[in-house]
Amino acid sequence: MLAKHPDPTVDHVLKTWAPRMIVQGIDYNDFMTTSTRIRTWDDWCREWCATAAGHEEFARENEAKGNRQSATEAYFLASMAYHFACNNFPHDLEQYIPAAKKRVECYARAAPYLDxxxxxxxxxxxxxxxxxxxxxxxxxxxxxxxxxxxxxxxxxxxxxxxxxxxxxxxxxxxxxxxxxxxxxxxxxxxxxxxxxxxxxxxxxxxxxxxxxxxxxxxxxxxxxxxxxxxxxxxxxxxxxxxxxxxxxxxSRVRDRLDDPFEFARISHIWKVYDKQKLVELHSRxxxxxxxxxxxxxxxxxxxxxxxxxxxxxxxxxxxxxxxxxxxxxxxxxxxxxxxxxxxxxxxxxxxxxxxxxxxx
Amino acid sequence: MLAKHPDPTVDHVLKTWAPRMIVQGIDYNDFMTTSTRIRTWDDWCREWCATAAGHEEFARENEAKGNRQSATEAYFLASMAYHFACNNFPHDLEQYIPAAKKRVECYARAAPYLDxxxxxxxxxxxxxxxxxxxxxxxxxxxxxxxxxxxxxxxxxxxxxxxxxxxxxxxxxxxxxxxxxxxxxxxxxxxxxxxxxxxxxxxxxxxxxxxxxxxxxxxxxxxxxxxxxxxxxxxxxxxxxxxxxxxxxxxSRVRDRLDDPFEFARISHIWKVYDKQKLVELHSRxxxxxxxxxxxxxxxxxxxxxxxxxxxxxxxxxxxxxxxxxxxxxxxxxxxxxxxxxxxxxxxxxxxxxxxxxxxx
Incomplete structure (x- = not known):
């Protein structure tokens, strides 16, 4: 099983989302090495972006050499690492938005060559x-x-x-x-x-x-x-x-809005940052x-x-x-x-x- | 990172081989749940066989229903779980051999339908x-x-x-x-x-x-x-x-032959169970x-x-x-x-x- 991470938020996110991250395409080894580099929750987005950037660089090198298959695989890995860099991180849009854009960009480079x-x-x-x-x-x-x-x-x-x-x-x-x-x-x-x-x-x-x-x-x-x-x-x-x-x-979302972590995720997708308004929206x-x-x-x-x-x-x-x-x-x-x-x-x-x- | 397993042999095998097992096709979740069920090294082969048998059963059910793709994926997962059930386990051929045969059998059922x-x-x-x-x-x-x-x-x-x-x-x-x-x-x-x-x-x-x-x-x-x-x-x-x-x-294998764990693995592949003979073979x-x-x-x-x-x-x-x-x-x-x-x-x-x- 996974070791307990000293930061409770990191521990929560890793335990909750590890299977999803891996089945969607995060490499197991990236999961292990990146989560080891992450010391506190604040590191999450930055460290996943660092992992992503490594794949992106390898992708670009291979693209330049004409190694299309290698570039495609690496762009996909980069896109997934950028994606999970943003996930759970909408409270910090200065990190979130560049990572989200990189996700789109890297995937777009892989897309025409997927099979x-x-x-x-x-x-x-x-x-x-x-x-x-x-x-x-x-x-x-x-x-x-x-x-x-x-x-x-x-x-x-x-x-x-x-x-x-x-x-x-x-x-x-x-x-x-x-x-x-x-x-x-x-x-x-x-x-x-x-x-x-x-x-x-x-x-x-x-x-x-x-x-x-x-x-x-x-x-x-x-x-x-x-x-x-x-x-x-x-x-x-x-x-x-x-x-x-x-x-x-x-409607049960109401009960989670006092948790700043959950509030950030939910308000982000709605682009609504008022709790009462969110309660009203979810009631519908x-x-x-x-x-x-x-x-x-x-x-x-x-x-x-x-x-x-x-x-x-x-x-x-x-x-x-x-x-x-x-x-x-x-x-x-x-x-x-x-x-x-x-x-x-x-x-x-x-x-x-x-x-x-x-x-x- | 992976938690430390209380049994030192299990811990050694998990830490050494996790990346290989997963890249070769063991599902991440099978890796986690099976290694949690394994309490001591003696459980290794049996528990991996239990995981494999679950996939094999699902494969057979889907084969019967005509769900060819599902059967193929499950036979492959079963084969890999049987394979790693035997790995590192040649000291116990009563468990090893049936698992090795199942590996071959399950893979053979997937093989014609791989892509x-x-x-x-x-x-x-x-x-x-x-x-x-x-x-x-x-x-x-x-x-x-x-x-x-x-x-x-x-x-x-x-x-x-x-x-x-x-x-x-x-x-x-x-x-x-x-x-x-x-x-x-x-x-x-x-x-x-x-x-x-x-x-x-x-x-x-x-x-x-x-x-x-x-x-x-x-x-x-x-x-x-x-x-x-x-x-x-x-x-x-x-x-x-x-x-x-x-x-x-x-020739360096010589230094590992006093470790019963390593001796079992090496003598098995040669079908030679005499240490001096193994030393001589490896020197060549x-x-x-x-x-x-x-x-x-x-x-x-x-x-x-x-x-x-x-x-x-x-x-x-x-x-x-x-x-x-x-x-x-x-x-x-x-x-x-x-x-x-x-x-x-x-x-x-x-x-x-x-x-x-x-x-x-």
Missing amino acids: PPAERHEVPFENFRMAAYLRVPLGIKRPPVVVIISGLESTKEEARTMEDGLLRRALATFTFDGPGQGESWFQGGMIVEFERATSAVIDYLEKISQVDANRLGVFGPSLGGYLAPRSAACDDRIKACTFAGGMYDR CTLEGLAPKIRCPLLVVHGTKDFVPVEQAKRTHDEASGPKEWVLLEGGNHVCNNMPFRYRPLIGDFLAKHLGARPV | PPAERHEVPFENFRMAAYLRVPLGIKRPPVVVIISGLESTKEEARTMEDGLLRRALATFTFDGPGQGESWFQGGMIVEFERATSAVIDYLEKISQVDANRLGVFGPSLGGYLAPRSAACDDRIKACTFAGGMYDR CTLEGLAPKIRCPLLVVHGTKDFVPVEQAKRTHDEASGPKEWVLLEGGNHVCNNMPFRYRPLIGDFLAKHLGARPV
Whole structure:
């Protein structure tokens, strides 16, 4: 097991997020060496940026030499290290913003050479142009597509390994930065009616020829596990809905706003820095009245050790009106990221089945 | 960092091999949960087998449901867990042998569905039929091929992620169980003149049409980093030689034979259980007189923290007669498995360049 870190915040973040960081693409050794260099929480962003910069330098050297594969792998590692440098660090935007921009920049350099490539798109939605990546499995004509809806502090760059699993199941993927997320944060904060952003994505996908938007599903981890079923309830063009570590309503956030660490994370995504206003916004974030409108096939996966109470996810499942599956993974943490070898196959196979994926 | 394990042998094995286990395919979470269940060294093999059995069961369930991708991923995870269950455990063959057989069986079930597939071959060599896996990058006609020569206690199944990196660089891979290794151990122990086994592999590859054996290289990690340059010195059909964590001579093994833990590992691979005989055999395992015969391009990678002294690898490099590169990675452990993001790109790019790999 991991040794106890002397700084309680660092210890909390490492213990909570290690499985997520690693499954999303942080190298195990980077995790160990960087967390050893971090002495106090204040070091977090700087040290992860130092790790990222090492990969970025190696990437640039290899790019110059024409070693495309090495450059791509290193840009991806750099992007992930910059990403987790910002994560949990929105209280210090002077460090956060440059790291967030580096995440975007490094991923963009890797994207065209991933296998299959990730193609950048921008989805118009009100005042936003939501940046997104489309990946299409090779050799399959107009495959079904899965829209990945990120969680709090997740961004489109973080979904690469999840996408890989869907792509291997002959599903295209479209991962976007919604309001308050990733690049879109610079344009505006989170909104209560996030389903309108998802619908804008579907409008967009209906117009491009690479995928079959008539066979479209969604996956949402964590906060995405609230936004995805909300979207499925409101837009019947969603033909299958899956989520892990999701919640039925966000009103409980109220109880966390007195913790400065949590306040910083939540106020950041909304770009709302007034506690009462945040309480009011979250009181409107609920699937009450919406969950019964989920009529497409639904798969809900939750872990017994998720800090989101099991009954939250179960309630969404129970109120949904269509065919549905409930999987409770014994020992699973938040999103079941400590059991990626269980939840990811379950979700991938469910989507492949219900969207009619046809491997080559 | 990892917490100190109360059992000193478990602690030693975890600290020494964690980076290798994870880069070769052990899931981070399996590593953490299994090492927590292991109370004393005696538990090692049994608990890793329990982890493996969980994946194997999931694989079988998914196979029955037709979820091919999920079954394949789970069989691979099972194979790796069975593999590391045996590793360091040859003193207890009653546990070791069933686990080793399960490793082979589970990998064989994943192999045809890996991307690209791994095709089983058997190379005749004296009394051996050396089991091997050939993987060929898709869409490339008769690519160059890299023969991977395993280290002590490594087997052909362990090379999958290393192969993946070579395949992405348009190189085919051929990984075999030499004398004393993996399946071949059941037929006979290690031999001093291992180069004859490598030459048998090359004879075999010259006869199959999928690869271009005129553009053949070798890679060897650890003990493979002695066997690979030895092979390159003796067979000029090897057109490029790479190794990491390798050694010039094996005579120093003498100093470790009084440690029962090390004695078990070394006597096992040779199938020689007499200390004096082992000392005599290892005294003949040297590149003295051979290293100067390495005339093909050579890349030697070594870590400053490798328990194999730097001068061992450096001497092989220094005595070689052809074009050569020496890379010493600051902080690299044995084989530099704690810096896979450095040594693997270096080796992959070197082989791709010198064997004339041509990506699609």
